[in-house]
Amino acid sequence: MIKFYTKLVLSVAFNLLLFNSSFAQFNRPIGAASGGMAHSSVMQSGNWSNFDNQAGLTELKGISAGLYFSNAFHLPELGTKAFALASPMGKMSGIGLNYTYFGYELYNESKFGLAYAMKLGKKFSAGIQLDWFSTRFGGEYGHTGTPVGEIGILSNPIENLYIGAHVFNPWFAELTTTGNEKAPTVFRLGVGYNFSDKVLFTIETQKDIDLPVVFKSGIEYNPFKGIFFRIGASSNPTLLSFGAGYRLKNIQIDFAYSNHQTLGYTTQIGLSYTFITQKKK
Secondary structure (H helix, E strand, O other): OOHHHHHHHHHHHHHHHHHOOOOOOOOOOOOOHHHHHOOOOOOOOOOOOHHOOOHHHHHHHOEEEEEEEEEOOHHOOOOOOOOEEEEEEOOOEEEEEEEEEEOOEEEEEEEEEEEEEEEEEOOOOEEEEEEEEEEEEEHHHHHEEEEEEEEEEEEEOOEEEEEEEEEEEEOOEEEEOOOEOOOOOOEEEEEEEEOOOOEEEEEEEEEEEEOOOEEEEEEEOOOOOOEEEEEEEOOOOOOEEEEEEEEEEEEEEEEEEEEEOOOEEEEEEEEEOOOOOOOOO
């Protein structure tokens, strides 16, 4: 019993230190490619838009599946696993299915999401996602389940410039029937610019309505076909990140490391595969 409480308390403590938020984290950053850029990714598109900004699912070039794993501070109890599947629906829309699991047997969180995105013109897309979030405690403490939503927009107003915005939990979903605790509502706004075919720069701001503003920025460098190097930084807490990726035909693998100023390193890895490739006009 003492071991049980010790592990539970340590898990909660690290959760709070790492994310500077409430116990349940809900919208954990997912994706090793974006992880190398401090998750400054709300303006990017593709399969991982399942987690960042569902509007980016309109830019899919084929049916795509991805697996992700991160190990915070090299502690097994703070591991995150995720799966994403996405498919275009013609030339104007896309759909996504995703699942995230964090924790271990004494405390864990899971989120299941269904997403849909549609182009609203040549330069503008919008997306929506419905989630089911659950928190489970070990022993006799049981679990809770909460429906949550997400909405996002993505714009390409001029060549090489991308603007993205996303809101997690726009309707202030409640965690308990008494209304004493609500799921966090988080706003993200970011801009990305391709300085050339080889260099992408991103900058993003994130605001949980109950927490200080977070600033993120990242750079991706593509020196050779299929090779990517990434760096990034964010505030609150201060994080420095770097990563690399390799793409071979329909397969892409990405690695990332981030360094928390107090707690140390987090390792991330992602694997993606595109089953069908289609040309988009």
